[in-house]
Amino acid sequence: MPNHNPIMNILVCISHVPDTTAKINFTGDGKALDPNGVQFVINPYDEFGLTKALHLKEAHGGTITVINVGLAATEPTLRKALAIGGDKAVRINANPEDAITVAKELKNHIEANSYDLIICGQESIDYNGQQVPAMIAAMLKLPFANACVGLTINSDTALATSEIDGGHATFQAKLPMIVGGKKGLVEEKDLRIPNMRGIMSARTKPLELVEPSVNDGATKALHFEKPAPKAAVKMVDAGNVDELVRLLHEEAKAI
Amino acid sequence: MSVLVFVEDWNGSFKKASFEATSYAKRWANMMNTQVVAVTSNSTTSSELHAYGADHVLQITLTKTGMGIAEQLGQLCNDAQGVVIAGTALGKTIGPALAALNNGSLSTNTISLPLSINPTEVKRGAFSSKGIETIELNGSLPIISFVPNSIGIAEITGEGETNSKDITGNDLMEITEVNVASGKVALPEAEAVVSAGRGLKGPENWGMIEELADVLGAATACSKPVSDIGWRPHSEHVGQTGIQVNPNLYIAIGISGAIQHLAGVSASKTIVVVNTDSEAPFFKAADYGIVGDAFEVIPKLVDALRAFKAAS
Numbered sequence: 001m002p003n004h005n006p007i008m009n010i011l012v013c014i015s016h017v018p019d020t021t022a023k024i025n026f027t028g029d030g031k032a033l034d035p036n037g038v039q040f041v042i043n044p045y046d047e048f049g050l051t052k053a054l055h056l057k058e059a060h061g062g063t064i065t066v067i068n069v070g071l072a073a074t075e076p077t078l079r080k081a082l083a084i085g086g087d088k089a090v091r092i093n094a095n096p097e098d099a100i101t102v103a104k105e106l107k108n109h110i111e112a113n114s115y116d117l118i119i120c121g122q123e124s125i126d127y128n129g130q131q132v133p134a135m136i137a138a139m140l141k142l143p144f145a146n147a148c149v150g151l152t153i154n155s156d157t158a159l160a161t162s163e164i165d166g167g168h169a170t171f172q173a174k175l176p177m178i179v180g181g182k183k184g185l186v187e188e189k190d191l192r193i194p195n196m197r198g199i200m201s202a203r204t205k206p207l208e209l210v211e212p213s214v215n216d217g218a219t220k221a222l223h224f225e226k227p228a229p230k231a232a233v234k235m236v237d238a239g240n241v242d243e244l245v246r247l248l249h250e251e252a253k254a255i
Numbered sequence: 256m257s258v259l260v261f262v263e264d265w266n267g268s269f270k271k272a273s274f275e276a277t278s279y280a281k282r283w284a285n286m287m288n289t290q291v292v293a294v295t296s297n298s299t300t301s302s303e304l305h306a307y308g309a310d311h312v313l314q315i316t317l318t319k320t321g322m323g324i325a326e327q328l329g330q331l332c333n334d335a336q337g338v339v340i341a342g343t344a345l346g347k348t349i350g351p352a353l354a355a356l357n358n359g360s361l362s363t364n365t366i367s368l369p370l371s372i373n374p375t376e377v378k379r380g381a382f383s384s385k386g387i388e389t390i391e392l393n394g395s396l397p398i399i400s401f402v403p404n405s406i407g408i409a410e411i412t413g414e415g416e417t418n419s420k421d422i423t424g425n426d427l428m429e430i431t432e433v434n435v436a437s438g439k440v441a442l443p444e445a446e447a448v449v450s451a452g453r454g455l456k457g458p459e460n461w462g463m464i465e466e467l468a469d470v471l472g473a474a475t476a477c478s479k480p481v482s483d484i485g486w487r488p489h490s491e492h493v494g495q496t497g498i499q500v501n502p503n504l505y506i507a508i509g510i511s512g513a514i515q516h517l518a519g520v521s522a523s524k525t526i527v528v529v530n531t532d533s534e535a536p537f538f539k540a541a542d543y544g545i546v547g548d549a550f551e552v553i554p555k556l557v558d559a560l561r562a563f564k565a566a567s
């Protein structure tokens with residue numbers, strides 16, 4: 001019988017982002033996020049990816065490496081990824097200010113190692129770039145499934161399902177490949193909360209520190225502001241939906 | 256020299272985002288005193304693009320995936336001063352792949368026209384619409400991927416020419432199956448979205464939501480728990496960790512307005528909230544609100560809208 005479950009070496013790219021409930025404020029000069037009072041977490045899209053990696057490892061055996069391009073403050077996030085089930089972590093010691101720089105750092109790491117599968121999230125919920133995974137794929141000329149909501153691996157071939165506008169498309173690709181994953185890769189209920197044993201063992205799992213090798217960004221954040229606040233809501237009586245229709249037509253010009 | 260715009264084709268015709276992209280490119284090209292080259296696989300109705308600003312239409316046989324298309328576009332960028340791509344599902348792969356292949360400088364999630372050229376500056380959404388970032392694109396090839404519906408369309412009376420060209424690209428993978436719901440409005444580009452939450456009590460109650468969407472020509476959406484429990488498909492989940500939308504009209508029914516939900520919908524131009532609880536946080540983010548039971552209000556609203564449509 002052919003071996004349909006070869007051992008898999010999986011890289012999960014993790015971004016370190018403000019918790020979804022965080023109130024976002026910027027520094028007085030508007031140059032950056034004000035991290036005061038903000039709790040940072042594993043990017044939710046990457047959590048689905050990490051959980052998918054655990055499922056694949058359970059089925060195939062292998063190793064899960066988690067990686068982040070970030071400064072020392074991101075280490076607790078990597079440790080959490082180890083507590084959830086990653087085997088080892090790598091931190092590339094650079095401030096991730098520009099997507100192409102992050103993508104090049106990750107690409108250099110991927111080239112120097114051999115992975116069967118690279119799982120990214122569709123998007124980081126901080127700067128909402130949706131850039132890094134497609135950039136890595138383009139530089140390495142690897143197949144790429146964006147907005148990936150389903151992935152099955154059979155021997156050296158992957159079947160990946162992506163959300164496209166108005167529906168889904170399924171792709172067949174030879175490994176290694178890159179996915180930009182989201183909910184659907186695994187379900188919400190599959191997400192794992194690290195237990196005590198996981199947290200303890202994460203402390204002794206390897207976390208390798210790598211100095212950056214890239215220094216040529218293409219974009220620069222100049223300024224951040226908050227969106228203008230909404231005007232007060234206009235309440236309409238539940239018995240008077242005609243009034244709502246009138247307002248939507250005449251005032252909001254929305255219908 | 257030119258601004259190149261990638262114009263996506265959907266089965267032989269263009270969606271609004273295609274015209275918006277062309278129109279974006281025209282306005283940018285005017286700032287730079289240059290012309291617009293629209294690249295499309297459409298061979299039948301491509302002359303429509305002139306009315307939105309395409310000076311030249313370049314018709315090529317596109318490959319099937321974003322990676323392949325990025326490689327093809329990359330070969331056309333030699334004398335491009337900028338590239339415009341609509342942030343559709345496909346555009347979201349093409350933009351960064353092209354930037355990586357051609358040493359470009361990319362802004363995704365862009366919500367403004369260029370504020371300046373040399374260097375190019377634009378505004379983009381960040382922190383799930385909780386912030387707006389002004390970004391500078393340096394380097395020789397600025398690439399702008401914008402949020403569909405955020406810029407608008409400007410029609411002009413223009414004309415131009417169409418040429419075709421042979422260019423190849425590698426898909427790197429094979430498409431085995433495509434399922435697109437026909438006749439349904441796709442969420443990211445919808446001009447109106449009718450969205451419902453846990454307040455609806457069960458999947459059997461979505462009939463009135465679909466009716467409302469139908470009268471408005473709207474797409475249907477839902478809150479995250481509703482898709483997590485399987486009342487509705489995941490593809491309808493909107494919010495910070497779902498699809499982000501910015502329609503002209505967003506109607507939220509039986510949704511409390513949690514911060515993660517608001518983060519994905521607050522860019523909508525007009526927001527209507529229907530909720531039994533007058534303290535629901537969603538009212539603070541709404542333009543119009545009705546405190547009431549969806550099961551009573553929505554059927555009445557459907558009737559009122561039908562009457563309005565019939566009269567207008």
Ligand SMILES: Cc1cc2nc3c(=O)[nH]c(=O)nc-3n(C[C@H](O)[C@H](O)[C@H](O)COP(=O)(O)OP(=O)(O)OC[C@H]3O[C@@H](n4cnc5c(N)ncnc54)[C@H](O)[C@@H]3O)c2cc1C
Pocket residue numbers: 020044451452453454455477478479480481492493494495496497508509510511512513514515516519529530531532535547548549550
């Ligand atoms: C990491 C993370 C990410 C998340 N991402 C998202 C996201 O992307 N999108 C998202 O939506 N959520 C997201 N959430 C979940 C979010 O926090 C809320 O739990 C969710 O939005 C609540 O959904 P809901 O409003 O449908 O349900 P509920 O909070 O249960 O609200 C139901 C509402 O319906 C009203 N209601 C009840 N009966 C009626 C009736 N008959 N008529 C009218 N109104 C009625 C109630 O008053 C209530 O306000 C996320 C959470 C986390 C932790």
Ligand SMILES: Nc1ncnc2c1ncn2[C@@H]1O[C@H](COP(=O)(O)O)[C@@H](O)[C@H]1O
Pocket residue numbers: 012013014015016043045046067068069070096099102119120121122123124125127128129130131132133
């Ligand atoms: N600094 C980073 N370190 C590691 N992975 C990252 C980093 N930034 C982005 N990624 C990966 O790329 C995905 C998309 O991110 P982005 O392009 O920033 O929206 C994320 O979900 C991560 O998987």
